[in-house]
Amino acid sequence: MIEVKDLHKSFGDVEVLKGISTTFEKGKTNLIIGQSGSGKTVFLKCLLGLFNFEQGCIAYDGKIFSELSEDEKRDLRGDIGMVFQGSALFDSMTIAENVMFPLRMFTKQSKSEMQDRVDFVLNRVNLSDAHNKKPSEASGGMQKRVAIARAIVNKPKYLFCDEPNSGLDPKTSIVIDNLIKEITEEYDITTVINSHDMNSVMQIGEKIVFLKNGLKEWEGSNKTIFKTDNTAVTDFVYSSELMKKVRQMYIEERQ
Amino acid sequence: MTYLHNIGAYFLMIAEMFRKPTKWSVMKNLIFKDIDDLVIGSLGIIAFISFFVGGVITIQTALNITNPLIPKYLVGFATRQSVILEFAPTFTSVIMAGKVGSFITSSIGTMRVTEQIDALEVMGINSLNYLVFPKAVALMLYPFAIAIGMFLGILGGMAACVYGGFSSLEDYIFGIQTDFIPFHVIYAFIKTFVFAFVLATIPAYHGYYMKGGALEVGKASTTAFVWTSVVVILLNYFLTQMLLS
Numbered sequence: 001m002i003e004v005k006d007l008h009k010s011f012g013d014v015e016v017l018k019g020i021s022t023t024f025e026k027g028k029t030n031l032i033i034g035q036s037g038s039g040k041t042v043f044l045k046c047l048l049g050l051f052n053f054e055q056g057c058i059a060y061d062g063k064i065f066s067e068l069s070e071d072e073k074r075d076l077r078g079d080i081g082m083v084f085q086g087s088a089l090f091d092s093m094t095i096a097e098n099v100m101f102p103l104r105m106f107t108k109q110s111k112s113e114m115q116d117r118v119d120f121v122l123n124r125v126n127l128s129d130a131h132n133k134k135p136s137e138a139s140g141g142m143q144k145r146v147a148i149a150r151a152i153v154n155k156p157k158y159l160f161c162d163e164p165n166s167g168l169d170p171k172t173s174i175v176i177d178n179l180i181k182e183i184t185e186e187y188d189i190t191t192v193i194n195s196h197d198m199n200s201v202m203q204i205g206e207k208i209v210f211l212k213n214g215l216k217e218w219e220g221s222n223k224t225i226f227k228t229d230n231t232a233v234t235d236f237v238y239s240s241e242l243m244k245k246v247r248q249m250y251i252e253e254r255q
Numbered sequence: 256m257t258y259l260h261n262i263g264a265y266f267l268m269i270a271e272m273f274r275k276p277t278k279w280s281v282m283k284n285l286i287f288k289d290i291d292d293l294v295i296g297s298l299g300i301i302a303f304i305s306f307f308v309g310g311v312i313t314i315q316t317a318l319n320i321t322n323p324l325i326p327k328y329l330v331g332f333a334t335r336q337s338v339i340l341e342f343a344p345t346f347t348s349v350i351m352a353g354k355v356g357s358f359i360t361s362s363i364g365t366m367r368v369t370e371q372i373d374a375l376e377v378m379g380i381n382s383l384n385y386l387v388f389p390k391a392v393a394l395m396l397y398p399f400a401i402a403i404g405m406f407l408g409i410l411g412g413m414a415a416c417v418y419g420g421f422s423s424l425e426d427y428i429f430g431i432q433t434d435f436i437p438f439h440v441i442y443a444f445i446k447t448f449v450f451a452f453v454l455a456t457i458p459a460y461h462g463y464y465m466k467g468g469a470l471e472v473g474k475a476s477t478t479a480f481v482w483t484s485v486v487v488i489l490l491n492y493f494l495t496q497m498l499l500s
Contacts, residue, residue, distance in 0.1 A: 048377050074275065077379030088370040102378055104281055160377075 001026045002047065002158065002190055007056035009039075009046055016042045017053070018214040027188045029181050029204040031195055034211035035236060043211065044162055044194045048082065049073055060158065078106050081151030081189075083161040083180075087143040089135035095146050096122070096131035102154040121149040125179060141172035145179065152183055159184065161193040165200060173197060177204050198243055201225065210236070226250060265460050272388050272456075275381040282389060289393035293355050293455075294400055300354060301347055305338075305404035308346070309411030312337050317421035327422035331412070331430020336439075338408035343401050344443045345491045348450040351397075352483035356458035359390060360479040363462030364472040372463070387459040397451035398444050405443070442498045449494065450487050457483045 002024040009017040016039045024030040032040050045051040047058060049065060058065045060076060068076060089098050096118050103114045122128055125145040135143055144164055151159055161180060165173035181204045184191040193200065201208060205222035210233050218233045225237060226247070238244050276282065316333040363386055366372050375382040409431055416427045461479035465471055 050373055050376060071275070074379035074381075077377055080377055080379075082374065082377040084370045084374060086369055088374040090371055090374075091365075091369075105278060105378065105380060 001061055002192065003059045004047070005057050005059075007043070007046060007053055007058070009042055009051060009053040016214050017046065019056070020211070020214075020216050021056075022209050022216060022219060024190050024192050025207060026190045027185065028206040029184050029191045029193060030207040030209070031193050031201060031205045032209050032211060033196055033201060033205075033236070034217075035196070038211040039214040040194045040196075040211055041162065044160060044192070047192065048080065048160060049077065078154065079157040081154070081156035081159045083144065083147045083151050083159070083164050085162045085164075085166055087135070087140075087147040089143060089146055089150070091135060093135075094131065095127065095133050095135065095138065098135065098146060099149045099153050102150065106154060117153060118149075121153045122146075124152075124183075125149045140167050141169075141175070144168065144172075144176050148176070148179060148183070152187065155187065157189055159189050159191040161191070161195075163194055163196070165195065165197045170199065173199055174203065180204065198237060198240070201237070261460075264464065265457070268383060268387070268460055268463065269456060271381070272383045272391070275384060276388075277380065277385050285385070285389035286392050289389045290396055292358070293390060293393050294396045297351060297354060298400055298403065300350070301400050301404045302407050304347065304350060305343065305407040306411035306414075308342055309334060309338055309408030310415030312342065312408075313412035313415045313421065314419060317416065317419070327426040328430035328433060330416055330422050331427035332433050333430075334412035334416075334427075335409055335431040335435075338412070339405055339439055339443050343405040343408055344446045344450065345487065347401060347404050348447070348454065348487050349484050351454055352458075352487060353480050355394075355454055356479050356483045357476040359455065359458040360462040360465075360476040361472055363387075363459055364465045364475050367463065367465055368468055368472060383463065387456065387463070390459060391452060391455040394451040394455045395448065397454070398447040401443070401447045405440075442494075445498065446491060446494050449490055453483060453486050453490065457486060 004023070005021050007017050007020045008015065020039075020043060032043060034040050042051060046053050060079075063072075063076065065073065065076070089095075090101065093101065099118045099121060100114050103109055103117060107114070109117070118131075119128070122131065125148055127142060127145055127149065130138065130142060130146070135146065138146065148161075148164075159180070164176050164180065168176065177200050180191060180193065183189070193204075195201070202222050205225070208218075208220055208222065208225055209216055210218040210230075212232050218228060218230045220228065225233065228234065238247050277285070313330055313334045316337075317330045320329060363372075366386070372382050372386070375385055413424070413427050413431075416422055417424050422430075458476075458479040461475045461482070462472075465475040
């Protein structure tokens with residue numbers, strides 16, 4: 001579980017996060033949603049410790065991140081898996097080497113043990129025949145799956161995903177969403193996803209935090225988001241024609 | 256103020272580079288890879304430039320010695336001194352600031368742009384130690400490349416001298432042996448070690464701390480080349496003052 005209390009972050013005179021408090025629960029897919037510029041990525045980078053913040057605290061299972069020493073922070077990061085928006089795979093390595101990388105860095109496993117684990121996770125993300133490809137030879141969807149495999153190979157306690165569906169077609173997006181949800185339940189980890197994809201919200205949003213202008217505007221789940229009267233949320237959720245039609249059908253069904 | 260900030264940040268980067276070392280089994284492979292990319296990969300251009308510049312030094316010296324009282328062996332002597340003292344360590348390092356420096360800046364800068372450095376940090380890896388330290392260690396072999404450059408520069412001078420008809424082979428060989436001071440070679444290698452560290456770290460600094468996209472990677476490479484060259488030239492002056500005067 002990750003607890004965030006009164007988080008403030010500024011860049012110069014611009015206050016990007018204006019006091020966010022929330023809790024991300026274990027074994028659930030927690031979504032941070034909001035318009036571009038609402039502070040989602042900054043919030044995620046604060047959670048990951050990539051940005052320092054001026055005020056507030058973040059606790060990972062009770063351990064307050066800002067009170068940890070640099071070495072303790074690095075150790076904690078060993079429990080974190082991250083899927084970056086652009087996948088962030090290492091170009092110079094093959095797909096298998098990319099996935100094996102955290103094991104080589106943090107475990108004392110033999111090469112055959114590491115190879116077995118890599119085979120297992122690549123198989124888990126349906127990439128059992130892509131070991132020797134370079135990231136540049138893989139499609140966007142494959143790269144995302146490799147990034148997920150790399151993130152989970154070392155059995156993390158926390159999984160962060162920054163817009164895992166960006167640049168993917170709707171069908172591949174569903175595959176990625178399902179994969180993240182299955183992995184979250186399978187490994188009982190705390191998953192935090194930064195997204196503005198409404199399909200993801202509907203499909204895997206067990207907990208949703210809606211940000212607007214650096215503030216938490218609304219909190220709920222995919223079951224409650226369609227019932228809310230919060231205009232900021234409804235404006236965001238029903239901004240596309242498709243979602244407007246879905247809502248219309250929902251209202252008609254209720255009548 | 257920006258200059259002071261950059262100088263301070265550069266030295267903090269150097270300090271951070273030595274903290275929390277990467278596992279030796281991984282670091283060893285990174286060092287070997289960087290030796291291949293940075294040193295062995297530069298041997299061709301160093302050999303080519305050294306040979307022909309050595310030849311040009313010889314021709315220029317020979318053409319400027321018009322007084323019949325000046326002995327012919329002076330051509331070999333002047334070539335040796337020019338190549339060992341300045342051309343091989345300094346001139347080659349400025350060229351390497353372009354070749355090796357832009358490679359380091361663009362490779363690290365691209366990793367910054369594509370969030371690969373963030374990925375390392377999130378995993379709990381000291382990205383400076385992982386990315387910059389192996390390059391600094393690999394470039395400690397740079398003096399070997401410079402030694403080859405010295406040899407080929409003098410060899411190129413000999414070829415130009417003999418085949419250009421400026422003096423005999425015996426005169427040239429006598430010239431390169433005349434008044435040889437072994438400390439000059441040591442001085443050249445001391446300079447080369449310092450330049451090697453500069454060649455690894457200044458471009459790495461510009462790549463690591465760059466912000467923006469692909470265009471900024473190009474700009475960072477150019478800036479890194481300029482600053483590496485400036486620092487090499489300045490250090491050359493101070494080291495020469497300290498070691499030879």
